[in-house]
Amino acid sequence: MSRESTSKLPNLDRRDFAWFVDKGMQVFMFIGGISAIVFIIGIFVFITKEGLPFITDTMNFGEFFTSPRWRPTSENNPTYGALALIVGTASVTGFAMVVAVPFSLGAAIFIAEFATGRTREILKVLVEMLAAIPSVVWGFIGLSIMNPLIIDTFNVPVGLNVLNAGIILGLMAAPIMTTIAEDALKAVPDTYREAAEAMGATRWQIVWRVVLPAARNGLVAAVLLGVGRGFGETMAVLMASGHSINLPGGIFDSVRALTATIAAELGETVQGSDHYRALFTLGILLFIVTFVINLTADLVVRGVRKK
Template sequence: MQNRGNWEMLSEKFIERLIWLCGISSILFVFGIFFFVFREGAGFLFDGFNAKEFFTSIEWYPTSQNHVRYGALALIAGTFSVTLVSMAIAVPFGLGAAIYISEFCSPKVKEVLKITIELLAAIPSVVWGFIGLTIMNQLIIELFNAPIGLTVLNGGLILALMSVPIIVSIGEDALKAVPDSYREASLALGATRWQTIYRVLLPAAKNGLLAAALLGVGRAVGETMAVLMATGHSIRIPTSLLEPVRTLTATIAAELGEAPMHSEHYQVLFIIGILLFTITFVVNLVADLAVRGIRNQAS
């Protein structure tokens, strides 16, 4: 019996150490990725990089023989335009679906909807890009009489469909975190179910719902293949939803394979990677702080 107890104690310590190692390794992997991206772009970043041109110019001519220009303003504008369109679609639908799953549907319907949403999240991004390239392209041309369907609207719709599962999942968890006593007290005071949701549940779960929206933003900003295939890949600042654009991620995916190793063009693409890493880090950090806020309120 004593040997068995010692064996169980050793097994428990081993499992604890393994879990600790897994947690530490994830942190090390993140810092390792950032170190690699920063190392590849640091040479040009600190020697010859023109930050003013990079952030204020729309002229992106990295392979010009006479006058090389690295203006990423149009790429940044394209990224944020597609992201804003996707969030304008995904946030209302995602939070609405989260409210319905959490407060209205029966257990059987809830299981079916959750499985369907998980299937949406499992679809590869290249498949979403193919849908945008073939189906959505033709629909936009026919519905809006546009010359091309690979536009900001196309990319925004595809990214919205890709972001909805994250928003629904986190939003439902935030609504579940609201104590049942809040619902019971509201209904006992004579409020309807919709009044309870609008006046009680949404304010109580606002941090978690904000986190859901921010994680959706992070998903949209970091997407590559779908926007590469669905947005037209044209370097311009969009003035309407029916214009093609190019995003930061699509630029890296399209040009990194053609750029000579350790050239200025190669290093600028990694500087774009640093910018993307910083954006997604800030978005996820804000989302994490929002989740911590909802947990502290619940406790």
């Protein structure tokens, strides 16, 4: 009656190959998953480390947020007013959304609700291809096509301005917004549409009264991600906005964006100088803004609505 004789079970303490593979894969997946957190914290720590001495020592908060004078290279009296850059980025992004929201939501509604069969498939592929166009190509279009077009059409001296950059940025952001918005619309069950259609609702009434309210969170997230894209975009804005420090009075004024400023100036600064650290401070500002926008989009998708 010893244990060995009654039990035909395998040795329950022996760890076999599958056990090690399981543990190994768990660790691997954990590293993959955790790396996103590591990277984002790492990046934040890095830009904070580079920018913080400027914030604590040199920066004048009042000047930074209210003065449009960004003169970091002045020999006698460098000033670091970021207002023009903030307004530049905000105005270009704002105009881009004016362009992108109707286009992308219209496209998403058409693809998800009205287009059928082959039309829908072709459109989806084309929209995704549009999203893959490199930003420097968009900048090129802004510089060489939109610029003369705006000068001729509106009879203004310069075609590199808020209008140009806003349209370019709007067209850039529209495909990704379309794709996300379409996903949100497709997630609305067909039974809803059928129920409304059986009541005698027209196609448009179904979209307006049933599908859009049901997909509202996803659509808001799509727009917010588009805004985040607009804030972060650098190359196309640098090329199409005119890149001149200016508080814009209208859509035909040239502006300079936060991102473009960093891209254009960082290479010319001495590492550790005030100018260098000021650019990193702009980076911190951008990071916080896009982080908040993306976080909001994420919360909206999960349906956490603030009341």
